[in-house]
Amino acid sequence: MSALPSDVTWVQRARAGWLYAVGLIVDGVGFLASIVALQQLPLFLVQAFVASAVAVTAALAVPALGIKLSRKEIAAIGAIAFGLILLAISAAEGEARRVSSNFEWTLLGCGIALGLLLTIGLLDRSANRSCIVLATTSGLGFGVVALAARVLEVRDPWWSTLASPALWAIVAAGAVALVAYGFALDRGRATTVAAITSAVETIIPAGVGLIVLGDEFRSGFAPVAVVGFVVTLGACFVLAARAEVE
Template sequence: MLVAYLSAFACAVCYGVGSILQSIGARRTATTAGALDPRLLVRLAVQVPYLVGMGLDLVGWVLSLVAVRSLPLFAVQAILVASVGVTAVLARIFLRVRLDRAQAAALVVLGLGVVLLAATAAPGKPRPVGSTAAVLIALGILPTALGCFWAGRALSEGRAVLALGGLSGLAFGGTALCARALEADHTLVEVVADPLSWALLIYGVVGMVAFAAALQRGSVTIAMAGQATAETVVPAIIGLTLLGDHARSGSGGIATTGFVLTVLAAAWLAAHSRVEPDAVTTPPPSDAVGSAVQTDPTPDPTPAERC
């Protein structure tokens, strides 16, 4: 159980650092017309900050899979959204971004909620799911992917950031759900043949592309606000109703309080923190600087006009 908790907290740190680095790389890449273009990842592959951020996210993702094998989804996913707090703290330390009293209070509430969840979550294996439930979980990829296409094309830029962030959260929550529902005693052949194994990988790709598209279109904090909420609430509900996740005996109320505090504090902190990638990216191009310093756009008069 200690390994599972350490994995979840380490994952939150990886996600928090990785999100800042990914936002820098994504904002350096030209915006695509569609929201879910796999070629976007190819273009981002030349951005070193994005690659480093993706590497941290990959490490964090593996750590999250370790955590969900032993802990209920509502606890693991809530701990993971603490990455929002990690991002805010790192911005304060390295980017000199000031945190006001409300943001500091939100960090305290976030920490309190995580502590309550860590103390009340009941470790254990999930309840086995039938083939029908496994197929339904896998089919959730379709509405998630279609929602990304729609959000990128039909919504305004500001709304698209929040929507794409939320849909990326659903996709990453899907990976956690698939990992939690997979049978631990399956052979390698059975794991490969299980639709949840393939769904886990596809959910991960959809989540990466959707989050990258969100970062291109606006603030990393707004994208993370949508992601944190969707990635936490939906898997937690499914885990409680389908997989038999539960809190320790007699601590259901405390666990619920911790979950609500964590989600609300993370979503509020993400939406109100000022962590803008423009402050740490490359300076504006020379033509932009030239146009900024030009004070009189009127062309010089011709010799005839002077006469």
């Protein structure tokens, strides 16, 4: 979009960016799917799948952009698939442990507080430091979204769910995360932004899920899950380099 002449109209810009709009719609569908998945699946599994989207991006870059993947990157995609299989067979399905409303209000407070961290990152004149702060803010925001989605209870009637603090935590933290991610990409290397955001949004919610929300492994599969988690996340970092524009 930035490559277009400055005198083009917004309609022309919209037409030129239709593929970007399609991408946003697909991202939105994936986001909603992850929220639904978190109702029954542990955070360490769902967040690992979310982080592994970089593998899909790298694979699609081959036919779409004519990029040739190196052996290291092909091995990383295979490692992600292997790690996700280990996580899938080791995760115990089930709803999150019931938490008090205080936990949901805390998540909402965190989502709002992240707005302050976003402001700090935007006002920082150091591009490198600003990038790190904004990428971390984005990861924390997406992490809060995941935690809120895990504890969100769809009430009967459904419209009464609008009063849930967890729902508004998803809205607040999600908005901050998206804005922070966009500005982080504008101020730093895409590789750095992708790596920091993926690490924060995956590791922190997974830990909280295991400690606070009662996420569990299948009996005897804890070591398998740990190996799968480490392999998946490590391979994602390798593929994050594909986000860098040459």
